[in-house]
Amino acid sequence: EVQLVESGGGLVQPGRSLRLSCAASGFTFGDYAMHWVRQSPEKGLEWVSLINWNSSRILYADSVKGRFTISRDNAKNSLYLQMNSLRPEDTAIYFCAKGSGSGSYILNFWGQGTLVTVSS
Amino acid sequence: DIVMTQSPDSLAVSLGERATINCKSSQSVLSSADNRNYLAWIQQRPGQPPKLLIHWASIRESGVPDRFTGSGSGTDFTLTISSLQAEDVAVYYCQQHYGAPLTFGGGTRVEIK
Numbered sequence: 001e002v003q004l005v006e007s008g009g010g011l012v013q014p015g016r017s018l019r020l021s022c023a024a025s026g027f028t029f030g031d032y033a034m035h036w037v038r039q040s041p042e043k044g045l046e047w048v049s050l051i052n053w054n055s056s057r058i059l060y061a062d063s064v065k066g067r068f069t070i071s072r073d074n075a076k077n078s079l080y081l082q083m084n085s086l087r088p089e090d091t092a093i094y095f096c097a098k099g100s101g102s103g104s105y106i107l108n109f110w111g112q113g114t115l116v117t118v119s120s
Numbered sequence: 121d122i123v124m125t126q127s128p129d130s131l132a133v134s135l136g137e138r139a140t141i142n143c144k145s146s147q148s149v150l151s152s153a154d155n156r157n158y159l160a161w162i163q164q165r166p167g168q169p170p171k172l173l174i175h176w177a178s179i180r181e182s183g184v185p186d187r188f189t190g191s192g193s194g195t196d197f198t199l200t201i202s203s204l205q206a207e208d209v210a211v212y213y214c215q216q217h218y219g220a221p222l223t224f225g226g227g228t229r230v231e232i233k
Contacts, residue, residue, distance in 0.1 A: 035222075037170075037222075044213075044224060044226055044227060045162075045170070045213055045215075045224040045227075046224070047220075047221050047222035047223065047224070050220065050222075059220045059221075061221050062221070095169055095170070097170075100175070104217075105158070105217035105218075105219070105220070105222055106160060106172070106175045106217050107160070107162075107170075107172060107215070107217075107222075108172045108175075108181065109172070110169040110170045110171065110172075111169060112169050113169055
């Protein structure tokens with residue numbers, strides 16, 4: 001059974017940093033692209049970042065480029081999102097999502113999400 | 121960026137009746153390379169994470185009931201629930217998987233009348 005479990009969310013002040021993790025199980029993690037997608041009442045579902053199977057292709061939404069860094073450790077079956085210079089508009093539930101292939105843009109499984117709140 | 125526009129924002133349908141959701145993309149998501157439409161439909165039940173229902177515009181994921189049908193091509197797409205069940209109460213999103221940045225529609229809330 002595929003499982004994705006996000007962690008690391010919480011309340012953080014503007015300008016500070018946070019690191020999200022996503023623990024994967026139930027599939028061969030290193031064979032698949034992984035994504036971060038966030039959801040807020042104001043913006044709905046918003047794609048954040050993609051990392052392909054071997055980290056050779058990494059993409060970001062313009063809204064987070066230069067502030068967020070996606071990475072993965074295939075030996076640990078884990079995905080990460082380092083978020084720096086956080087802004088109130090980054091407040092959202094952050095989901096990790098599995099791609100259907102090694103570089104796929106089809107999000108065929110989503111974790112439960114972790115809430116990030118940026119506020120003073 | 122490809123803008124995805126859904127209609128209606130919400131609809132209420134009687135149990136057993138048909139529900140139809142529309143999605144329009146600001147540019148074609150039909151690839152000339154493989155003649156596939158790069159369009160997905162995603163369901164989000166209350167309090168749950170999103171779940172992929174359909175990709176390539178009409179290919180149902182394993183385990184998705186056949187009352188869910190995706191259709192359309194180019195810039196205009198439809199998700200049809202042929203006979204609404206209580207468990208289908210959810211918000212439905214279209215998403216283009218044609219290229220980055222991936223973009224989503226604003227969602228259509230489906231309720232029981």
